[in-house]
Amino acid sequence: MLPYNILVEVCVIYAALLFGVAFLAERRAKRGKLSWLRSPLVYTLSLSIYCTAWTFYGAVGYAARSGLEFLTIYLGPTLVMVGWWWVLRKLVRIGRRQRITSVADLISSRYGKSAVLGGVVTCLMVVATTPYIALQLQSVTLSFGVFARPAPEGLAMPTQSVTTIWVAIGLTVFTVLFGTRNLDANERHHGVVTAIAVEALVKLAALLAVGAFVVWGIASGPSEIMARINASPIAKVPADGSRWFALIFLSGAAFLCLPRMFQVLVVENEDERHLATASWAFPLYMALMSLFVLPIAVMGLAVLPAGSNPDLFVLTLPLSMDRNALAMLAFLGGFSSATSMVVVASIALSTMVSNHLVMPLWLGFRRGGASMSGDVRQLVLMSRRLSIAGVLALGYTYYRISGGGEALAAIGLISFVGVVQVLPAMIGGIFWRGATRIGAAAGILSGFAIWLYTLFLPSFGPDVLLSAALLDHGPGGFGWLTPQALFGLGNLDPVVHAVMWSLVMNTTAFLVGSLASFPRPLERLQGAQIVNVFDYSTGRHGWARSFVEAEDLLVMSQRIFGPREAQALFLTEALAQGKDGYLPDPTPEFIDRLERELAGSVGAATAHAMIGQIVTGASVSVQDLMAVADETAQIMEYSSQLETKSQELARTARQLRDANQKLTALSVQKDAFLSQISHELRTPMTSIRAFSEILMSEADLTDADKDRYSRIIHDEALRLTRLLDALLDLNVLEHGQATFRPETVVLRDMIDRAILSTSGVRSAQPITIVRNDASEAVILHTDVDRLSQVFINLIANARKYCVAPQARLTIRVVRVDGQTAIDFIDNGAGIPIVSQGLIFEKFSRLSDQSAAGGAGLGLAICREIMVRLGGSVSYLPGQGGAAFRVLLPQTAIIRAA
């Protein structure tokens, strides 16, 4: 139809056009005019690299073979996009904060900047993407074939093979020109992204145009299409529920893990808010792309001759109706789909390869250090260019070995299952701080191995890489190890089988490995920063107290960033530090920032290693930091111990102060008592002496006078005796020499007796005693005389000192905390707070005015008695008068009331 060379010219012109777009966009970006380059629309359209030639050609073929199942590939990403608040938001935030350059970099960063893990993920991604690249080559080759000959079938193999080689070479050149213009992978590829956005529009327009042509051009409208769909053989294909479920999950997971999707979703993201727009706009884009797929498939099956390749209906339908322009648009749409995928995928993969394979190896071989001469920039760029070529070469090899005969969708799915092996380590890594490097490596490697064995190697067909016998009966005849029927699960669809086994083993190994291993300090640090990315606003910490020469850093940076950028960076930093010239002080903050900038170019692990080589010996390792943290914790603990101790000391000091005050007060009391007691002793002695002298000297005394005088002498002698008895009593009690004679008695009788024996006490006025007989029916076994003495003292005190107009003493028996207590409460003035602490001390008297003649020993005796009996007596404040509580010893109670 169209001559081959014209087709090639159209392709070259189209590619040149795209290159022009990219170039203009880059120039605009350089001038700082980013307004529309940074719009959420461009971001959304750049996501459309998810829709590759697989979508453009393969979806129709897929629909023609299995009906609606092709939709699963778009429903999964739709769920991921509308659920952006769960995972994508966090991924993007992490990507921006940690300057992540690829999936491998994310995994490596999360697990302690592990170079090994980065390398493993890179290898996995390269192998898993290979079928995908092959798919693009195959689709472009097929579409060329359609145009070059009128009929798609019967193509001569040499032509096709030659075409494929040229397509591969063309794409390589295109990608190298496009993708490796600047080194910093984190610095957005404005040009590429813009070109992809343009291609996205071309794809969509082409597919919608073909769809509209099919619905309204060939058929008469939607209703006829509906009827045709139901009548078509596709409607009779039985659907597979397990595939539906597994593929939605698989595509959603692959959407997150595919290197090229990670590139556009996370690395090229300008602004987190763009996600909000893309969350609905990208599902809309995919829905529109899928809208006409089934109608095209149905019409293709109905209109085109039997045996036509359904993967090419998008092209062959317009061609068969002689719509050459439309067919050309469709061809360009397919070409766009393939090129944009290959460009971004190989950029993403080459970044990984150079950062995680080439650079670590190079650093390893050149132990001399990163500051040695030689331009690393050239090395990195060259390694990226070579890896782009390598990736395409691998794709071509896969295409050649697999024979190029498979349906596009089947090839794509193999690739999907491979890349999602990163999922457990990725999701586990960003949500679970317990995930470790060992676990991640174990998970990825086991998943990768199972994928290779159950899906990738068998995909080449029997007797290519795996023998037919092995495929059918397992290695060495072990049936339960058959690649596509592991452990006897033979009736599962191969893809579902591989997804299930690989992810189950992967996740199990990941979890067990993480649970069983212990992370290194750097892993824990990175884990905390990544899992809690929304909590931390500051950058990473790692370098401190460095004596590194700023010049060395500049030399190294120049070789990564290029002289101009590096010098600009150092100049700004020096200015910010207030220094002249290009050499800022290598403060920890600056080295940290430099490492982040480097990570944007060569990945976190490499950047860390390179800085590490220069800052050797000067860097504080994380172990050191941990030790410092430990020390700090110890100091904090010690200081809190000191605090406790000082509080204790303060308490003791207060107690001592109190005791001192009490002692001083007591000393004053004692002085007062001595003068009092000398007074008390002298008064009766004086009377006795005076009256006895009268009796001796006066002869003419009447009998009445003699009687009166001798009575006075007797009374005064009695008073002296009482006083001395009390002193003696207290002395005996205090020295524990008193003996007790317990008897059994009813409490009520004791109180009766005590009241009776105090009735003779001189008092200002009669006192009413309030009692409750029932509660006093407590049977005690104790020293009755001593306890009675306590009661007598308390009641006598009330009689003596209660000065209320209507004096009243309440005696009540109460239960306090399971103990029996007797309260003696009067309605007098009570005892002032200042004196409450002293009343039980010896010689303590509230005032000197007491006419009662007490020596201030009564309460002291009470206390001593109660202590000896095993109970206590205390002052009970707040009862509206003087109140004393006698707590009976628990052992004394035989039966409570």
Place this chain on the structure above:
Amino acid sequence: MIDRRKPVFLERQTYRRHRLIDASRLVPLAGAFLFFVPLLWEYKVVAPDEQGFLAERMVYLFAVWFGLVVLAARIAARLRPEDFDRDHEVDVDPDSRDRG
């Protein structure tokens, strides 16, 4: 230790924003359920002379799809820039703060 003290109760507007984000989290769950509904439909092999009902299934799936797009768009339109910087956690749970 990070200072996690935050207010326990929020003013009405902030409360609405938090619920908006909750809604945003629920959209994919609803979508997943609706996308899996076709699994529950009877998938029988249609006899050669019978008509299938593939078109109806297709219409259902696209209806759900566009429904999700509309829902997500409405939520995205109501989000404000400051919502993006909000902590990952939904709300402040005083108990968990104590434990933390």
